[in-house]
Amino acid sequence: MGRPMALNLIKRGHELSVWARRHDAAQPPVDAGAAYCASPAEVAQRSEVVFTIVTAGKDVEEVALGEAGIIHGARPGTVVIDCSTIPPATTRRISAELQVAGVDLLDAPVSGGEPGAIAGTLSIMVGGKREVFERMQPLLGCVGKTLVYVGESGAGQVAKACNQLALVVAIQGIAEAAVFARANGVDFQPVWAALTKGLAASRMLDLIGPRMMQRQFDAGVDARLHHKDAHIVLQCAQESKTYVPGAALAAEAFNALMNLGDERRWDSAAIVKVMEEMSGFPARGL
């Protein structure tokens, strides 16, 4: 995600300093003119605005507040825009610590996947000070199309949690329909075609349905991230005492998926395999 986003910022004429855990991951932006830095702190020294997009809450804590983290290079007035998907509570904690150093944090998780990152059409959900969001809007517009200011610090992550909740539950619903059709001896293709035109239509049905039909389970790498995000949803629900049983079921299905071979390769369409195996396919010859 980070690579195409960085390239889009360069394309729009911004000067970039970059850092990545794996040095070679930074090569394409460096080839496009970015300066490679030895640490997140060094990136911050050279920048007015620092984007971060890493995997988990502890990774954001490390690059923002760790030994060679952004906080050690940033000046007061620097803005950090974290595009990672992490728990809202973690975001609020990091934001408070950065604020002590005079650094503003926006939580700006994105939706739209790698194609959206490449095309610069991501949906970005932003939390933090409204005034900072408004200042950063032109930069965010370089990487995304739908920019929504959701509310104060952490609100962007809450919106992303809602987004992921909607996704993982919808994916499991599609998988259940595919299993239902198969158990009835009905080809899912015409069923899918009928569904895409009605009330059951969704972007996930458009994208994941065909992968389930073609049994193409390694077209993306979303399963590992959806597995992580489903648990952020449950954590967020537990803290806010929200009843989300559908999300809980989906989180369990993603737990089960992590046991089916090489988890790093799975696309979330592979949830259909979990549902099939649970019901005894293909051993039953269905």
Added chain:
Amino acid sequence: MNIGFVGLGIMGRPMALHLVKGGHSLRVSARRPEAMTPLTQAGATACSSPAEAARGSEVIFTMVSDTPDVEQVVLGPGGVAEGAAPGSVVVDMSTISPVATRAMAAKLAEKGIEMLDAPVSGGDVGAINATLSIMVGGKPEIFAKVKPLFELMGKNIVHIGANGAGQVAKACNQIVGAVVLESVAEALTLARKNGVDPARVREALLGGYAWSRMLELHGGRMLSRDFKPGFRARLHRKDLRIAVETAAALDIGLPQTALVAQHLNALVGMGLGEEDSAAVVKVIEHASGVKG
């Protein structure tokens, strides 16, 4: 063409009227005799039983509520099977169990009677405007024969597969729709409980991978608290019950579907079965301690 039509409720009445307007000769039957009046005024012949409506008809449509109702009007005493001639076609447009549909098609086949299952989606508005989506199961040549009649009642007409396949497609439609509806209700409640404006969250989600028609339409209803039907929760519950019962008959696990079915049970239990099924958000809110 000579056509029989059984079941003249909120859906069947406008559908039958389209067939009359299309120049066909209709013999109609309904549980409540007064339901036949608009049809007889339009030129249809009122019959005393489904068997009577089937007599002399090449195609006999049935549009009733539930699996036992279809079994009753087709195979019961005075049912369609008693009056239908070999070579005629029974077209069931009700939403019922695919398993029961396959069994019924087999029984009719013993008498040389063909069957199509052709459940619809689009509600009473779609029935009145002849814009229903129709999902059809049965032999391709029988589908081809009846297709001109479907075209008088609907727009998006898809032949899915063999007998029962139309009902399978309809059940899949209800499964996916209901599970997405549940996800929308949970997501918007999670936002509220976290002190975040659910309207802004919905707006953000509509721009990304989480877009769904349910988020657009029913998510909007949840925010504006507009729970006028629409599609009544009570009927949505019936359709999910078909999915859950079929899953049990086929020994497959559909946990999300079962969960939403339970929430619709709870919604009916709260006395809200006549509201739009978007009201399922009230079950989520109630359990989450959200007031109002």
